[in-house]
Amino acid sequence: MHVTADALQPAIDNWAEQYPDTFSPSALVGQNRATSALHQALSIAGRYAHGFLVTPAGLRTYDVLQELQQLHTWDFAEKYDWVYLANPGSASEPRCINLPCGKASAFLTDLWTLFETPVANRQELLTALRDNYPTERVHDYLATVAEKNFEDLPGSEMATIIVQHEENQAVTLCDRVTETNLFGSIRLQSVEGTISSDLHLIEAGALLKANGGVLAIDAEELLSQPGLWRKLKYILRTSQFHWPQPGEANIAAFYRPEPVPVHIKVLLLGERDIYGQLRELDRDFDNLFPYLADFSGHYPLSQFPLAPYFDYLAYVQREAAVLPLNRNAYPLVFKFASRLSDYQTELSLDTIALMQLLRESSAIAAAHGCNDIQGEHVQQVLQQRKYRDGYIADLSRRSILEGQVYIATDGQVVGQVNGLTVVTAGGSEFGEPSRITATVHYGDGDIIDIDRKSELSGNIHTKGVMILSAYIANVFARSEAMSLSATIVFEQSYHEVDGDSASLAELCCLLSALAEAPIEQGLAITGAVDQFGRVQAIGAVNEKIEGYFSLCQARGLTGHQGVIIPAANLSQLNLEPEVIEAVKAGQYHIYAVNHVTEALELLTQSDQKKLYARIEQRLDELQHTDRVPNWWRRLLGR
Structure with a gap:
């Protein structure tokens, strides 16, 4: 099928005509699937209801989370301020209490007043504290210290605030994951040669700061730190956060603050590969993270x-x-x-x-x-x-224009075709043609891939050659063995050749050699084939078309040059304006094919049935020819 210029150009002008009068800026456009999954995850409580967000390249995670928290909040969120208090019963085991958000500082002021008040006059203050700070942990601590004074508290500190919420932040993001940033730490101090810890040295991490709400963690950063993933799983399963012993093993000081109860929703952020690896390698992952929010990179x-x-x-x-x-x-x-x-x-x-x-x-x-x-x-x-970005592409094209790399863009040659490839070098990606040649000779029907023999063929390319071999055998060798063998190679290729996008070009090249039918060198071709000759889609179709166009344009467009691509790639065409203009002017052509026979007819300008009949006739003649070698005939005088 000859592709017209109109088919190459998306209806961009029509899109622009739909310009609205007002805008509502949003980072979540087109993310219905992901936001629906997150809504489900945030409507469930429990230890086994966390989520994984697949974040494609270019997504600004912070913006997405900020907008999400305006649309969806965790139905079971319950945040508190957290304070550690001196424990009259043990200097090394401070008590933790939870307070209503924003009340930590006020509570410590009131507690200080309580300790300053004589024990006999505290009843009214105790009642007010219980009424103003109605949490079970506060009431338990007040019962412990109701008759205590400053002198009864160990150490020199009464309390430290580890988490205080000045504003209600629904989602906390931890994208720089270290053990300290995520879980917090207890530091050590040296006083007159004695190593110890104290209340002010307890520092909360993102996990405790987000406690009662939603914590988003960069999965790649988390997994790159040994031991953090296992520690996070333990906390999620037990709903308890136990502080590690402060200091290294050789200078550790016994200091064990009371564990903090954890009630949290965790969202891991990462690529799909990480999600797949976690599902495959960690048996607990599916239980802990059943919700997948798959953010799209396309609209x-x-x-x-x-x-x-x-x-x-x-x-x-x-x-x-x-x-x-x-x-x-x-x-x-x-x-x-x-x-x-x-x-x-x-x-x-x-x-x-x-x-x-x-x-x-x-x-x-x-x-x-x-x-x-x-x-x-x-x-x-x-x-x-x-x-x-075009320096490497210019160098590559110049080598062709100067004849260092031989690529013909006009004329006709038997067993030679221009395949379309994509080169990635130095951070630059561009399309360029690659000359493929094939020769045939008397043999047992084998197709020899020279690139494979010389260990320059990747696994996918090798598979493509095997598939086209199967197609030829299926068409021409159903009832008896072929008497012709062939060799095929990417000429002037000195690096590994991989991918199956050249298998259509290789098959047409082989058929040309078998039928002795010349191929139009002005046409380049790309596409993969199956065993039945159907043409399948390939990648980077725009780069391939534009790469060959640039070469033909540099040599001068003749009106007979163009490319053959799979029809399945038509929806991906999005070419530069100069290419579209050349197609519109008839100076460059794009053809879309569904089967190898269509491509062969375009390349050879011959009827496919006649070409296949010529191949079958040639094979039949060889099958019934006396196969005595010429040198043996000369020796016997025959």
């Missing part, structure tokens, strides 16, 4: 209306602190977002990438004295990026 317009995406862009603009976007800039921003997602009908939710684009565009707009970001400013940024 599919086939499922959602466009209007909310304007709200998402408004959020990106707000966080990037840039000039406002002019309406004529939206089509280019949409194209950029669509290109990031690899689909025409999907827009990227990579917040960081979009912020970078808008900040660069805003800087250019400001330099030109503009009050908003125009389309030309965004276009200039995209051109600058292409220039910055």
